[in-house]
Amino acid sequence: MSDTSKTPLSYRDAGVDIEAGERLVEAIGPLAKATARAGVMGGLGGFGALFDLKASGYEDPVLVSGTDGVGTKLMLAFETGIHNTVGIDLVAMCVNDLIVQGAEPLFFLDYFATGKLENGVAERVIAGIADGCKQAGCALIGGETAEMPGMYAAGDYDLAGFCVGAVERGEQLTGERVAPGHILLGVASSGVHSNGYSLVRRLAEDKGWKLDRPALFDRDRLLIDALIEPTRIYVKSLLPIVRDGLVDAMAHITGGGLLENIPRVLPADAHAEVDADGWDQPGLMAFLQAQGNIEPAEMARTFNCGVGMVLAVEPAHAEVVRSRLEDAGETVLAVGRIDAGDKGCTVRGSAGTWAAHEDWSATHNA
Template structure:
């Protein structure tokens, strides 16, 4: 309810003498400047236009299981019980973190949408799940329709590539909460797996082999430290070419988070994996133990793969301890598949046919549930 106060004033008659105000003021005198939501910083009209464009992008990801349009109070999705006769739903939510700061600096907003989707897809795929649908959340101070559309376009394309539907989300205008030109981005994914096909790591045995699959770079983790080292310590600009990186700083940081869904499906369909770990924040040190059973540990050989130049340069710039590097960054390994020794030959053949680079980086041992390095 608006608060409109009537204003009363004395007036002068034609003779210049004071005339008492009328007991009732005119409608014009009662009027006060109307304040709208746009005056408070929220442009509903602009938001509506952006949402119409988002709807078109989302519809491109729809399949026969999507039963609702974008814009309802909730998205509707029919689970295919022929494909999942004994279904278990698997969910995950995540964000892109301070990688967004680099996106703001460079004005590159397309790839962060793919980063978000691929990160979430990997998190459920390592448990054997197939992605079903995705929901995004984008919050900003003042809505810039072209930026929002670009971000959602990246989300839409990544959803299509991973076979999941973008069935809803939220675009929030929050004036005063974000700096001009900035936004936050998060997403939630829902997938499904048949109960007897869930991969938890419970079947991991001592002697199983660790196969490491390469990352594209930092993916979506460790950016606070990386930005400090590259921009504050080394004083590089985001457009500066750095010989040690063999690339411009910004381009090296903005490489897209890989989706491992395709290769994961090949390995799980062949029944050659006993566990998988998506290497994100916390690196190998903290992510691999999440799937290792009690009474076992992992021994990882750091000489078994070559870390990309970005990681080596970051370590040199900050004189960062190796232990700190390994618990902050993925160090060039984005996914670890735990393979029974008697299935290693088959697993390697599958990866070779898929032209997927891989390295044997260690094995499962007896001991505490932690990673040791050699």
């Protein structure tokens, strides 16, 4: 009988492949380099990433930071093998939170964790992150790849992102300028974005959706393609009008939907009145509502309902903002207005809006 107690062990025997990690760093080097912008110092591989704020053109900057993940939308990637878009979602969830405060995203770092590193999958995910960074105009300057045997099921991984941006002191958006009479404009979403997927996946399981079949609401598109569509990145279309002082507040419509996100950018004496009759609910949203018999109020606090961003603007600026956003390729929606009242949001709709319900309203006070 052999004595295995003296058999030499390696990290690879424990399930961690250091060489695979090194190969991944080599593979993603060109992806990160392609996102370089003014201010980037050095490349990947150091203990920390360097960024020169002065070289990026700011005189008296205020730093704005944000971190986020993709949530259970990742489960769709695991189930379908579509890994090239969730990285865009990761970047979008962070940079869209920065732009609503008037900040330009400068650099991004990611965290990719898995049980066993599969470079083909990791490379596709990180390629998506690099794509998102290019869309946002920020640099991918670092990150962490963690291989942790036993922590994740085979084929599973998790993602987190961290972004830092800057805005000149005194130019940040705080919502303080919002007042009764302001107009609320919406910028259309590209789909579900990255919130509400626990409910989406529950519906898919309960209703037995065939993800590889044409969608009932769009026969020219597979259902999975509509569900996994990456979150739209709004930085390049919104930053110019923010810098020109045309917007007084913006809300990124993420978890909590319209009801809970709009009040986050309002002063104490402002109440958002959202008219759901002001825009057509996208086919995907109507499909989700019908499949789950979801009440309109629940839709308004769970999904973005076709609105990825909400902008509060003075009436005199509304048409200029609309025109410039449309010229930038965005679809602009009439969302509502700001009235005097307690800080909060009310979403109303008439019968037939957001499925066949009676006249309805839902209110959230912050």
